[in-house]
Amino acid sequence: MDSFFLWISITLALLVLVCLYRGIFGPGFLNRIVAVNVIGTKTVVILTLMGFIYQRPDMFIDTALGYALLNFIGTLAAAKYLERKGHI
Amino acid sequence: MILEIMVGLLVVGGVFLFFTGTLGLIRFPDFYCRMHATGKCDTLGALMALTGLAVYNGFNLVSLKIIFIAVFIFLANPTATNAIGRAALVNNVKPWMKESAESTSEAGPEEKGK
Numbered sequence: 001m002d003s004f005f006l007w008i009s010i011t012l013a014l015l016v017l018v019c020l021y022r023g024i025f026g027p028g029f030l031n032r033i034v035a036v037n038v039i040g041t042k043t044v045v046i047l048t049l050m051g052f053i054y055q056r057p058d059m060f061i062d063t064a065l066g067y068a069l070l071n072f073i074g075t076l077a078a079a080k081y082l083e084r085k086g087h088i
Numbered sequence: 089m090i091l092e093i094m095v096g097l098l099v100v101g102g103v104f105l106f107f108t109g110t111l112g113l114i115r116f117p118d119f120y121c122r123m124h125a126t127g128k129c130d131t132l133g134a135l136m137a138l139t140g141l142a143v144y145n146g147f148n149l150v151s152l153k154i155i156f157i158a159v160f161i162f163l164a165n166p167t168a169t170n171a172i173g174r175a176a177l178v179n180n181v182k183p184w185m186k187e188s189a190e191s192t193s194e195a196g197p198e199e200k201g202k
Contacts, residue, residue, distance in 0.1 A: 004099075008100075012106065015110045028119070037168055037172075076168055083174060
């Protein structure tokens with residue numbers, strides 16, 4: 001089951017690399033914010049899988065929890081800032 | 089054996105939904121279409137993958153924390169998508185129409201030929 005989790009993690013890392021294209025070359029701020037949100041959601045799952053690969057899920061799960069909270073707060077702050085500012 | 093098959097189905101289904109969301113993020117022509125793809129596929133993909141990992145771990149505190157992360161993503165990700173969509177709507181980002189694909193190019197159909 002460990003090699004299965006390892007291959008799933010490698011697949012998710014490749015999907016993060018594909019998403020990074022929209023994060024770098026995307027037209028405008030809003031596409032970049034959406035790409036960063038997608039990358040953060042994938043990173044939470046990758047961190048949980050890494051905890052099961054290294055046999056220490058109790059340590060990695062706290063990191064994943066903090067990353068999920070920070071991802072949500074960051075995306076919401078960027079969206080509210082752009083909404084208040086009035087132009088992109 | 090039954091448990092491993094169930095965990096495999098849940099995690100592979102989550103990865104398939106992640107792949108679908110990434111494909112929509114790369115290939116769709118407009119900002120609203122991309123948000124439509126990622127907002128749903130990422131939420132359900134993370135929910136399925138984390139549920140599979142919690143089933144694999146068993147019944148203890150770590151599994152409870154994984155379920156808490158899944159519930160938090162299930163609440164927070166649509167909220168973030170709604171906030172970004174409202175920011176785009178306030179800032180007058182035009183949606184992509186089929187007849188305006190070759191005339192206006194500010195909303196993102198410039199990568200149409202790639």
